[in-house]
Amino acid sequence: MPQDLAPIPELYVSYESAQKMKLEAAELVSHDLSPRQVCDLELLMNGGFNPLKGFLSQADYECVVDDMRLADGRLWPMPVTLDVKADFAENIALGQDIALRDQEGVILATMTVTDKWSPDKAHEAEKVFGANDLAHPAVNYLHHTAGDVYLGGPITGIQQPVHYDFRARRDTPNELRAYFRKLGWRKVVAFQTRNPLHRAHQELTFRAAKEAQANLLIHPVVGMTKPGDIDHFTRVRCYEAVLDQYPSSTTTMSLLNLAMRMAGPREAVWHGLIRKNHGCTHFIVGRDHAGPGKNSQGEDFYGPYDAQDLFRAHQDEMGIEMVDFKHMVYVQDRAQYEPADEITDKDDVTILNISGTELRRRLSEGLEIPEWFSFPAVVEELRKTRPPRAAQGFTVFFTGFSGSGKSTIANALMVKLMEMGGRPVTLLDGDIVRKNLSSELGFSKEHRDLNIRRIGYVASEITKNGGIAICAPIAPYATTRRAVREEIEQFGAFIEVHVATSIEECERRDRKGLYKLAREGKIKEFTGISDPYDVPENPELRIETESVPVDNCAHQVLLKLESLGLIKG
Numbered sequence: 411m412p413q414d415l416a417p418i419p420e421l422y423v424s425y426e427s428a429q430k431m432k433l434e435a436a437e438l439v440s441h442d443l444s445p446r447q448v449c450d451l452e453l454l455m456n457g458g459f460n461p462l463k464g465f466l467s468q469a470d471y472e473c474v475v476d477d478m479r480l481a482d483g484r485l486w487p488m489p490v491t492l493d494v495k496a497d498f499a500e501n502i503a504l505g506q507d508i509a510l511r512d513q514e515g516v517i518l519a520t521m522t523v524t525d526k527w528s529p530d531k532a533h534e535a536e537k538v539f540g541a542n543d544l545a546h547p548a549v550n551y552l553h554h555t556a557g558d559v560y561l562g563g564p565i566t567g568i569q570q571p572v573h574y575d576f577r578a579r580r581d582t583p584n585e586l587r588a589y590f591r592k593l594g595w596r597k598v599v600a601f602q603t604r605n606p607l608h609r610a611h612q613e614l615t616f617r618a619a620k621e622a623q624a625n626l627l628i629h630p631v632v633g634m635t636k637p638g639d640i641d642h643f644t645r646v647r648c649y650e651a652v653l654d655q656y657p658s659s660t661t662t663m664s665l666l667n668l669a670m671r672m673a674g675p676r677e678a679v680w681h682g683l684i685r686k687n688h689g690c691t692h693f694i695v696g697r698d699h700a701g702p703g704k705n706s707q708g709e710d711f712y713g714p715y716d717a718q719d720l721f722r723a724h725q726d727e728m729g730i731e732m733v734d735f736k737h738m739v740y741v742q743d744r745a746q747y748e749p750a751d752e753i754t755d756k757d758d759v760t761i762l763n764i765s766g767t768e769l770r771r772r773l774s775e776g777l778e779i780p781e782w783f784s785f786p787a788v789v790e791e792l793r794k795t796r797p798p799r800a801a802q803g804f805t806v807f808f809t810g811f812s813g814s815g816k817s818t819i820a821n822a823l824m825v826k827l828m829e830m831g832g833r834p835v836t837l838l839d840g841d842i843v844r845k846n847l848s849s850e851l852g853f854s855k856e857h858r859d860l861n862i863r864r865i866g867y868v869a870s871e872i873t874k875n876g877g878i879a880i881c882a883p884i885a886p887y888a889t890t891r892r893a894v895r896e897e898i899e900q901f902g903a904f905i906e907v908h909v910a911t912s913i914e915e916c917e918r919r920d921r922k923g924l925y926k927l928a929r930e931g932k933i934k935e936f937t938g939i940s941d942p943y944d945v946p947e948n949p950e951l952r953i954e955t956e957s958v959p960v961d962n963c964a965h966q967v968l969l970k971l972e973s974l975g976l977i978k979g
């Protein structure tokens with residue numbers, strides 16, 4: 411397929427016009443873009459999403475959802491829509507210009523609103539992602555994060571979103587096109603990735619380039635990838651370490667600020683169109699390209715080669731050729747990587763492989779990662795960001811009735827952990843938090859939830875930064891505890907400890923005299939007396955305190971932490 415390196419249309423106005431527009435746009439009603447919308451807007455403005463000229467109109471949206479095409483018939487597999495809250499949309503009239511601001515409030519673009527509609531999200535999920543299943547990250551986003559109304563219309567670009575990181579590694583489609591022109595790269599094969607590169611990837615990308623007799627563009631996504639992925643800062647440092655492994659001047663790397671949707675086959679076609687816009691002639695599509703993991707039934711959302719099939723069916727129209735991914739394995743006897751399907755003496759040689767799960771296990775337990783699998787510099791970076799469990803931050807979250815003994819046990823645990831040393835320890839006790847963080851809150855469901863979410867936020871920051879957070883609120887609602895768990899588990903372990911002292915025993919002890927007042931109706935909404943408590947169903951640990959000394963209760967927690975590998979005995 412012929413390479414096209416002529417400049418691609420961008421949606422930016424000239425510098426002078428932009429200065430003028432910026433002043434005028436300050437008067438417009440403005441929409442604060444979500445992180446995903448900032449990514450989308452950048453690629454709209456710089457031509458990465460060519461031929462789109464703005465966020466999709468309703469007619470384009472409906473055709474894209476149902477047929478993977480714009481209303482004029484051109485191939486476009488992914489709805490790129492501006493979702494907003496219904497109350498914001500209510501005050502927007504068709505034909506009105508709005509300003510689009512980034513998260514700091516900088517005006518990046520204006521949009522003339524030509525369309526406004528409430529999408530059928532379940533239908534969008536079925537058609538675009540293959541199932542209306544919340545286990546799919548983009549379906550979950552659609553239902554739980556995206557606004558209920560979509561606005562469509564053409565964009566006028568004022569300025570690019572600002573990036574402070576890896577600036578020299580970020581290129582617009584036109585910058586890459588100019589680079590390829592300058593170096594005379596007539597064929598370029600792009601490799602899309604959201605994971606660190608190990609030796610197998612280096613081998614397969616090198617082979618793909620050789621096969622297509624092309625130069626190689628490592629084109630990692632640094633916008634938004636699958637929740638739980640390794641952060642892009644670490645990944646880019648890893649990619650930089652691997653770049654030296656390619657023959658010099660055959661390969662380059664550029665960062666793509668795309669917000670992925672993990673839409674498998676449709677996403678592969680989308681990725682191909684985006685790379686075509688960046689001046690590439692070939693694109694590597696692997697097994698389960700942009701796969702979102704398992705659905706709520708524990709099955710894969712897409713077949714392993716669905717993405718390759720859909721890409722192949724459209725590649726002529728797209729003008730970019732697929733290079734299918736070879737599954738590379740390490741043949742120990744020959745000390746080299748080979749495509750699994752080309753090994754004819756499988757029974758006579760030893761084939762080695764380390765899966766993603768095994769790699770994570772080795773990292774979390776601080777075990778060896780062999781040189782045949784990855785490059786020492788990559789492993790070093792990964793070890794920094796995924797230290798062994800015994801060096802990671804974690805949260806111990808006590809829950810139970812007032813007077814159950816949470817604070818006493820939490821205090822004892824804190825002292826024991828401080829005696830052991832190694833990581834900073836912070837205690838977020840119910841009473842302390844209510845004095846310092848939540849002094850204006852009462853005990854309604856809404857206020858209790860807010861209180862627990864604040865504790866969860868602070869604990870997640872502590873956990874992220876390698877510390878130990880010990881929380882000891884009542885936290886009566888299971889859904890709120892679950893939300894806090896999810897927030898914290900992105901960064902480290904969450905150990906829920908149910909201090910299971912019965913309400914009768916708490917009332918008998920009545921250390922603060924509150925139960926008496928609650929019985930007399932002088933304190934309202936008192937947990938266990940006049941307010942509910944959801945007993946944790948599957949806490950990591952349940953402690954009975956009635957005839958067990960505090961020291962022993964704290965010791966039970968320590969034993970649990972030890973068994974989870976979070977502390978060393």
Ligand code: PPS
Pocket residue numbers: 811812813814817840841844853857858859861862882883884885886922924933934935936937941
């Ligand atoms: S919650 O539900 O998690 O937000 O509660 P928490 O922040 O842990 O605060 C509980 C402490 O506040 C005192 N207190 C009450 N508890 C329960 N219900 C009502 N209505 C209430 N009013 C005041 C009580 O002393 C709790 O302290 P602890 O340490 O749990 O005994």
